[in-house]
Amino acid sequence: MNTHSRHISRVIRQLDESTANRIAAGEVVERPASAVKELVENALDAGAGRIDVTISDGGKALIRVVDDGCGMTPQDLPLALARHATSKIDGSDLLAIDSFGFRGEALPSLGAVGRLTITSRAEGAEGAEIGVTAGRMQPLRPAAGNRGTAVELRDLFFATPARLKFLRSTRAETQAVVEVMRRLAMAEPGVGFTLHDDDRLLFRADPEPGDLFDALHARLARVMGRDFIENAIRIDTEREGVRLQGFAALPTYSRGAAVAQHLFVNNRPVRDKLLTGALRAGYFDVLPGGRHPAAVLFVGCDPHFVDVNVHPAKAEVRFRQPDLVRGLVVSTLRHRLAGESRRASDTVGAATLAAFRSDSARPMVRGYQMEYRPSTGAIRTAMAGQAPQGFGGDPGFDGFAEAPSGRVEEAPEGGTDAPLGAARAQLHQNYIIAQTADGMIIVDQHAAHERLVYERLKVQAEQTGIASQALLIPEIVELPEACAARILAVAEDLARLGLHVESFGGNAVAVREIPALLGRLDAAALIRDIADDLADQGASDRLRARVDAVLSSMACHGSVRSGRRMTADEMNALLREMERTPRSGQCNHGRPTWVKLSLPDIERLFGRKD
Known part of the structure; x- marks a missing residue:
């Protein structure tokens, strides 16, 4: 050249x-x-x-x-x-x-x-x-x-x-x-x-009457689909002049890609890294890997609070106080999702019913394959007038945990009018069947208890702090000047999670202590990853995710195992604790912990209703 x-x-x-x-x-x-x-x-x-x-x-x-x-x-x-x-x-x-x-x-x-x-x-x-x-x-x-x-x-x-x-x-x-x-x-x-x-109509949306939420509810039912709006939580909160409104879907209504995330700032559609990162953080801990939340969220604020003149296409914005906006989105979503944790997604119940109705189809529940299918062997023996293996006719059957009377007795606390009903039986030493006032609940005992133990461990960690372990030789991490400044700016937040860093002069930071839970840790790699998150999104949940992953593993090993027979009191105690515990609707891996079937749906299975 x-x-x-x-x-x-x-x-x-x-x-x-x-x-x-x-x-x-x-x-x-x-x-x-x-x-x-x-x-x-x-x-x-x-x-x-x-x-x-x-x-x-x-x-x-x-x-x-x-x-x-x-x-x-x-x-x-x-x-x-x-x-x-x-x-x-x-x-x-x-x-x-x-x-x-x-x-x-x-x-x-x-x-x-x-x-x-x-x-x-x-x-x-x-x-x-x-x-x-x-x-x-x-x-x-x-x-x-x-x-x-x-x-x-x-x-x-x-x-x-x-x-x-x-x-x-x-x-x-x-x-x-x-x-x-x-x-x-x-x-x-x-x-x-x-x-x-x-001459072909591709899209139509008629004007919707009513206030913001009524009109938006009807418009989203048309644009996003009725299943989205039926499984969505209404969001409406305000903090320091910034208002967050819209609808966020339950974790059980998740997607395989981020195609159902629509974010607006002062009614302007935007694609903003800060907001998408905050949306992802809001669903942290309730979605499994590879799944993405669905939400339509509107951020409203004084026009002077946000710069929309960042790019000619006007799809990017810059907030004067990005931490305020991110914190509002994250905290609101976590609070609302925790409050709706006992509300099962309708898609789970619908897919369960479809699994009962069809022997050949195995419907997907937003990424999870339902395996509840009656075996052809059981159907043949039933048609022949014989009691199929695994039901009451089999003397060796031990799939139910029964009280001496031949049924599970209700525990004194909580009857069928409780949100999760009263335990009636245990199937295959893993699934609790509970009767409610208007239907039945099927609970995965291991998944449910795993979430309960996990939430208790997180509360304990918040109250007592994450124990740290001092390094014999501090690890020195060289970073670009801007990255080092970002790490030191959040040093107090990292310390609360057991990671202690301090300036080492120049562009270097010294890692003095690491979270004891994490054991052997590549501290330099973690610091660089956190610095990248801070540069890209203005915040990082990477260390929190690692700590929570260890707590989740501890909860898994400390929870009620599949295959354990539970008494009526134990099952009802589990149901009552699920009703009191945030996020109990999903296990630590984001899968549903329980499914609800309404009485009319059950009656339709048997042809009692059209």
Whole structure:
């Protein structure tokens, strides 16, 4: 490579407006879905009550957005196509932003890379139409139409053919447009949305009446699915001027990927590392590895508290007090999930019923395969009029723990009106059958007791602190200056978990003590991982996770084992403690500890109800 050419004097020149717009389009318009997002957000800022979108060829051939908003006058239309011209801010305060758009880049950028036509009419004004093709503006002309605006974009990226090569298949681009519409529909439940691919309806959400939660509840049932909203917890809390609202799904309604996580800041859909990390931390300890929570959360705050002008696409934000926002999300989710720990996800009960109904199907419960299937051998013997092996006809059967009367006696404390009912039997020395006022509960005794012991150990650790073990020779860890500063800033938090670090001069930190629970530990690797978490997310739960993993293992070994016969008193005592203990609905590995079957569902199994 000829490095001499780098030092040749070059003439500085002003780029023409068309070139500047094409460069800006590279930041604002990444793909057809980006164009749809910008145009629909403009419609929302115009106060539209209904927005209709039509695309063709995944948005590459056509994007048409029609709204019933305030519209524009003929005098406004040429200005709308000028860079950095906007009606949404006056430039005096770049933090006082309460609209989706404000940069004035979307329309000129779209006109620079495609064939753009805008038809609009404001209340009390004449309608007009203007077009721009590859940056060349056409004359303004009169047009008929109702109040509102219709924007039509054809042949996206025809002026920059190289960009077309980076687009994905029509199917993938169409799906990206659908996802944009879904997110914006969740942000504005009072607005109606439709999306057509030529003549095919891809998405529809009618305006939802009512206050925020009523409208959002109905909109999420339509957009996310009724199973999500039926298994979701309502979130509504506020701290120091920051409000968190929305719905978070129960841990038993989890997903295999982070596809059902939708986060909004002042109603703006965002993809923010701090918020996604806080969401993950909020579900820490109740989800198994490889599973992801489902949630739709809205963070509301004073516009001056958050900077939305971080990136031209406006999908990233920066909070003035990130620790406050993260702490609010994490603590709220943990508190609400703990309070709902006894509420089993409906998907678990539904899958259990499906397992009873079908001998051939083995339904999935959000990642867990249900194994409760009647054996064909038992069915054949029952049809032959014989008592199948494992039921009362077998003299050697010991699957039930029975009282002398032939049934499990209720313990004095807690009857069938208790949330988890009264124990009636024990199957296979592992499953407790409890009767409730309106159905029955099946409890995995080992999984349930494991969680109870684990929660007790965590409380003890919080009260007495995590015991630390001094290193004979302190471990010195060299870090970049910024990473060392981050580690030392959280030294007190680490000390409460048994990890004692201090400055060693320069960019080094010294690890003096480590948590005794962890035994042999690569302290240097742990410190570097924590530093990476702090740099990426502003916080780290890595050490907490390691300590909790050891406590979880201790709980597993100290809990009631599968195969142990329990008395009626023991089973009822376990049920009552589960009712008092947070997060008892899931074991330490995130699996459900109990399943509820309602009496009507049981009756349907036997044909007693339609």
